[in-house]
Amino acid sequence: MDRKPLNDDAEELIKRRHEQSSSSGASPSFHLDIPGAFGGGVFGLPCDAEKGSLGFMDLLGVQDYVSGPAAYSLFDLLQPPQPPPLQLPAQPPPPLLSPASTVMESSDAANQQPPTPANSSSLSPSSNEGQTNKTAGEEDGEGEEEEEQGNNQEKTKKQLKPKKKNQKRQREPRFAFMTKSDVDHLDDGYRWRKYGQKAVKHSPYPRSYYRCTSAGCGVKKRVERSSEDPSIVVTTYEGQHTHLTPATPRGSLGFSPETATYGAGGGFGLSSTTSSFLHPQSNFYQHHQQHQYLYGSAPSVNTGSSASASFISSSPSIPSFNQAQTHNFVRPSALPRSLSALQRDHGLLEDIVPTRMREEPKE
DNA sequence: CGTCTTTGACCCGCGC
DNA sequence: GCGCGGGTCAAAGACG
Numbered sequence: 145m146d147r148k149p150l151n152d153d154a155e156e157l158i159k160r161r162h163e164q165s166s167s168s169g170a171s172p173s174f175h176l177d178i179p180g181a182f183g184g185g186v187f188g189l190p191c192d193a194e195k196g197s198l199g200f201m202d203l204l205g206v207q208d209y210v211s212g213p214a215a216y217s218l219f220d221l222l223q224p225p226q227p228p229p230l231q232l233p234a235q236p237p238p239p240l241l242s243p244a245s246t247v248m249e250s251s252d253a254a255n256q257q258p259p260t261p262a263n264s265s266s267l268s269p270s271s272n273e274g275q276t277n278k279t280a281g282e283e284d285g286e287g288e289e290e291e292e293q294g295n296n297q298e299k300t301k302k303q304l305k306p307k308k309k310n311q312k313r314q315r316e317p318r319f320a321f322m323t324k325s326d327v328d329h330l331d332d333g334y335r336w337r338k339y340g341q342k343a344v345k346h347s348p349y350p351r352s353y354y355r356c357t358s359a360g361c362g363v364k365k366r367v368e369r370s371s372e373d374p375s376i377v378v379t380t381y382e383g384q385h386t387h388l389t390p391a392t393p394r395g396s397l398g399f400s401p402e403t404a405t406y407g408a409g410g411g412f413g414l415s416s417t418t419s420s421f422l423h424p425q426s427n428f429y430q431h432h433q434q435h436q437y438l439y440g441s442a443p444s445v446n447t448g449s450s451a452s453a454s455f456i457s458s459s460p461s462i463p464s465f466n467q468a469q470t471h472n473f474v475r476p477s478a479l480p481r482s483l484s485a486l487q488r489d490h491g492l493l494e495d496i497v498p499t500r501m502r503e504e505p506k507e
Numbered sequence: 508c509g510t511c512t513t514t515g516a517c518c519c520g521c522g523c
Numbered sequence: 524g525c526g527c528g529g530g531t532c533a534a535a536g537a538c539g
Contacts, residue, residue, distance in 0.1 A: 336511095337510085337511065337512085338511070338512055338513080339512095339530095339531065339532075339533090340513095340514090340530070340531055340532080341512090341513075341514080342528085342529065342530070342531095343528095344528095344529090345527090345528065345529090351529085351530095353530070353531075355531095357510090357511090364530095366530090
């Protein structure tokens with residue numbers, strides 16, 4: 145499937161920005177203390193969405209950040225309180241809930257596409273991207289299915305897919321978040337199969353590649369530990385889940401789609417009922433308790449718990465998970481400050497998070 | 508027995 | 524054109 149490195153247009157943009165602003169210094173890291181975060185919601189977004197004042201939205205904010213001080217694109221997008229999509233979880237719920245800093249793909253951001261919750265499956269960036277490359281089913285998500293079916297044999301040889309050279313492959317929307325944890329692979333409720341591991345150039349820690357095991361679901365995620373701060377795990381999700389719940393309630397959360405609200409938002413669902421979905425038994429829950437999530441953009445919300453997480457996203461899809469929260473979210477008064485951790489990260493973050501983003505927003 | 512992880516090889520895009 | 528790095532495949536092994 146996707147073979148293209150993280151070089152989407154967006155990414156390039158990001159990189160450019162990154163270069164441009166590569167200077168900076170350090171920014172204070174965000175620590176979001178979300179009280180119910182881990183106990184209550186999937187991503188720490190407890191039922192009270194509120195707490196959220198920052199949650200996902202923050203991410204969005206970041207996005208803007210990336211795109212430019214100009215605006216809160218995602219924010220705007222999300223603004224209209226949309227009915228919580230209760231259906232497809234488009235985005236994989238990152239173990240943490242509140243994304244702190246998100247970097248959206250510039251292209252998307254620019255387009256400001258409203259996140260379509262329901263469309264999770266089609267997360268298409270509706271705009272152009274989708275068509276451009278995705279044509280023949282090269283996509284991760286749906287495309288994969290086709291490939292698998294039809295090309296299995298051919299594939300045997302390993303990726304032979306003739307791809308059009310002219311077209312650059314577009315990657316699915318991606319978003320990354322950082323978590324402070326001892327565990328690399330956080331259980332986010334979905335089932336993932338590890339399909340590769342690679343050494344990361346600037347990091348002593350390898351990067352692991354996972355794919356959602358659900359049939360037809362091409363969501364992928366990469367997990368990498370920050371070289372600078374081994375305690376930080378950077379997880380990048382790519383694509384949107386085409387199924388409601390974790391593929392198989394096998395080990396993770398054994399909840400059914402119907403009950404899982406977390407899926408509602410498209411992944412990060414933070415619906416008010418979210419809390420119900422976390423079972424104390426679930427690994428997820430445990431993780432929350434054990435890990436700290438760093439929120440890059442979060443101004444201090446805080447409250448009680450000590451969870452910190454940073455979120456970075458480079459995809460338009462992200463919004464999807466926001467939606468759930470959309471109705472409750474509050475526009476962060478302040479842009480994401482900076483992710484100290486991110487700044488240091490040289491791995492995925494580099495690709496995904498523009499330096500600028502990591503820095504303090506300067507106006 | 509089925510599923511998942513590990514691991515080496517291969518392919519691709521990009522920079523030089 | 525070449526080399527590098529990233530991403531993916533798939534066989535083999537490990538595990539429950």
